[in-house]
Amino acid sequence: MTDRMALSLAQADPDVAAALDHETLRQHEGLEMIASENFVSEAVLEAAGSIFTNKYAEGYPGRRYYGGCEYADVVENLARDRAKQIFGGEHVNVQPHSGSQANASAYAAVLQTGDTILGLDLAHGGHLTHGHRLSFSGKLYRPTFYQVRRDTELIDYDELEAIAVREKPKAIIGGGSAYPRLWDFARMRQIAEKVGAFYIFDMAHIAGLVAGGVHPSPVPHAHITTTTTHKTLRGPRAGLILCGQDLAAAVDKAVFPGQQGGPLMHIVAAKAVAFAEALRPEFRTYAAQTVANAKVLASSLQEAGFRIISGGTDNHLMLVDVFEKGILGSEAELALGNAGITVNKNSIPYDTNPPLKPSGIRVGTPALTTRGMKEPEMRQIATWISKALDARNDDAALERIRGDVAELANQFPLYAWKRAPLAVGV
Numbered sequence: 312m313t314d315r316m317a318l319s320l321a322q323a324d325p326d327v328a329a330a331l332d333h334e335t336l337r338q339h340e341g342l343e344m345i346a347s348e349n350f351v352s353e354a355v356l357e358a359a360g361s362i363f364t365n366k367y368a369e370g371y372p373g374r375r376y377y378g379g380c381e382y383a384d385v386v387e388n389l390a391r392d393r394a395k396q397i398f399g400g401e402h403v404n405v406q407p408h409s410g411s412q413a414n415a416s417a418y419a420a421v422l423q424t425g426d427t428i429l430g431l432d433l434a435h436g437g438h439l440t441h442g443h444r445l446s447f448s449g450k451l452y453r454p455t456f457y458q459v460r461r462d463t464e465l466i467d468y469d470e471l472e473a474i475a476v477r478e479k480p481k482a483i484i485g486g487g488s489a490y491p492r493l494w495d496f497a498r499m500r501q502i503a504e505k506v507g508a509f510y511i512f513d514m515a516h517i518a519g520l521v522a523g524g525v526h527p528s529p530v531p532h533a534h535i536t537t538t539t540t541h542k543t544l545r546g547p548r549a550g551l552i553l554c555g556q557d558l559a560a561a562v563d564k565a566v567f568p569g570q571q572g573g574p575l576m577h578i579v580a581a582k583a584v585a586f587a588e589a590l591r592p593e594f595r596t597y598a599a600q601t602v603a604n605a606k607v608l609a610s611s612l613q614e615a616g617f618r619i620i621s622g623g624t625d626n627h628l629m630l631v632d633v634f635e636k637g638i639l640g641s642e643a644e645l646a647l648g649n650a651g652i653t654v655n656k657n658s659i660p661y662d663t664n665p666p667l668k669p670s671g672i673r674v675g676t677p678a679l680t681t682r683g684m685k686e687p688e689m690r691q692i693a694t695w696i697s698k699a700l701d702a703r704n705d706d707a708a709l710e711r712i713r714g715d716v717a718e719l720a721n722q723f724p725l726y727a728w729k730r731a732p733l734a735v736g737v
């Protein structure tokens with residue numbers, strides 16, 4: 312073994328080690344309320360940090376372009392079988408490096424360059440990869456968008472149908488990053504059938520709720536379902552595609568060699584571990600608590616005088632209209648950050664403010680639920696959010712809330728090695 316191999320991270324690279332120590336402390340002491348984030352288990356972390364990172368395994372189990380793939384095949388088959396068991400699709404591809412790449416592959420499997428796609432407007436809760444002009448999806452394809460209704464702030468399926476009839480998209484895309492309500496999968500499929508489009512559902516945000524049986528599944532309705540694996544699903548940072556047997560070959564070809572070279576086998580191994588966790592009864596408890604926490608948080612914020620977009624939530628996230636209280640989303644994000652509560656600024660439907668200074672914030676409960684927090688903590692946090700926004704220009708007050716926040720966070724330990732490897736200040 313060479314010296315290089317024997318050095319610890321702290322010895323080999325003190326700069327990166329110090330950043331990692333600080334990040335560890337940040338994750339332990341703050342309240343993580345970014346709706347797309349979560350905490351993986353120690354087991355998932357171990358697989359993700361494993362020597363599978365050394366292995367090239369282009370191709371699929373049983374037909375690789377490299378030798379020495381027998382154990383890579385084992386973990387990829389486990390990940391595939393478990394994903395199918397969770398979501399019930401006929402075929403699954405566990406190789407996409409991310410949610411965006413899963414979408415790029417799904418589109419490539421069924422679309423030609425220049426084809427029309429119809430997705431939820433980003434400003435109404437959609438995702439960049441659903442046709443935004445700065446994303447590959449808005450450059451390779453001709454994007455059109457549906458929106459939510461101004462009065463109910465719910466998706467306007469009648470408008471969606473009218474646009475679909477007029478624009479004749481080749482794919483109708485469901486799913487989003489900031490939509491707090493249930494989707495009408497059957498209606499979307501019906502509209503897709505009517506205009507001869509593929510129905511692609513991107514369940515990135517809600518996959519863990521679907522896996523936990525607390526949210527309806529798009530899989531039986533969509534021709535292709537895509538997802539990230541690191542949001543509510545609580546696996547490593549990556550993506551996944553489910554489809555029927557009829558599209559299996561096209562999807563697999565679109566992922567490799569279409570979009571990617573070698574799969575990240577350490578991440579595929581970590582997906583297998585996370586999917587086994589999602590099949591256990593405790594995962595259902597986590598998923599149900601995530602939704603229960605979101606409902607209590609939303610109603611507590613309403614009691615504190617905040618307007619919640621669409622009047623509440625059916626899933627793990629909510630959009631809070633802070634501008635109604637004269638606060639910009641960007642100011643709210645900063646003030647809450649100083650109080651130890653991490654959220655993100657977010658546009659609200661029909662926002663009159665620009666995206667970098669929008670009218671809302673997006674708040675989610677999956678990460679705190681993973682830490683073990685329940686309804687009483689949500690009520691307490693709603694109080695802190697309200698207080699911190701009132702005191703947004705009072706640094707001392709924000710600092711005091713930050714102390715209370717850290718105290719609560721410390722009552723819900725994260726990783727066993729919490730402090731041991733820390734050398735903050737190095």
Ligand SMILES: *Cc1c(COP(=O)(O)O)cnc(C)c1O
Binds near residue numbers: 410514516
């Ligand atoms: C997060 C998200 C993605 C993108 O995932 P990345 O892994 O960040 O590329 C795609 N679609 C939706 C709906 C998302 O919320």
